[in-house]
Amino acid sequence: MQHTLPLAMLIELTQTKTDDSTRRLGQLQSAQTSAQEKLNMLMEYRQEYCVRMQAQMQDGIPATQWQNFQHFITTLDGAIEQQRSVVAQALTRLAQGRADWQHQKRRLNSFGTLAERVRQQQAVVLNRREQRDSDEHAARQFRLRATTVTD
DSSP: OTTHHHHHHHHHHHHHHHHHHHHHHHHHHHHHHHHHHHHHHHHHHHHHHHHHHHHHHHHOOOHHHHHHHHHHHHHHHHHHHHHHHHHHHHHHHHHHHHHHHHHHHHHHHHHHHHHHHHHHHHHHHHHHHHHHHHHHHHHHHHHHHHHHHHO
16 A cells, blocks of 8 residues: 555656646647648748749839849748748657657556556455455354354
8 A cells, every 4th residue: 555655646747747748749739730831831822923923924024023023032932941940840849749748658658557566466465365354254153163063
């Protein structure tokens, strides 16, 4: 019984850490998804802008509009590269969060297995004690009957 209280406390603490890790993993997944969606949106916007510009170029455009287009595309490409970096960082954090969650889950499972072993050992001890008490009771009854029969 002395081992159950500290073990229960360890299980409770590990469960709390696992729950925190699960919440953090969800937040990291949301952040990664959001970053990826923003990257996709920037790339889609770039594609649409290039298609529109190409359609305008068929009719001819002034040099200043062409320079503005090139400048805008360069700026947009820079934003896309920055967002790719954000996505890569989010993926790294997500992988780390997943590894932490798996570690916490393994610890929780280990403590659960240990607690089950303790419960099984306690059940064996209790069964032996009950069997011994039953045997002693049966022996007393037998002795009591034996002394009653001989009297």
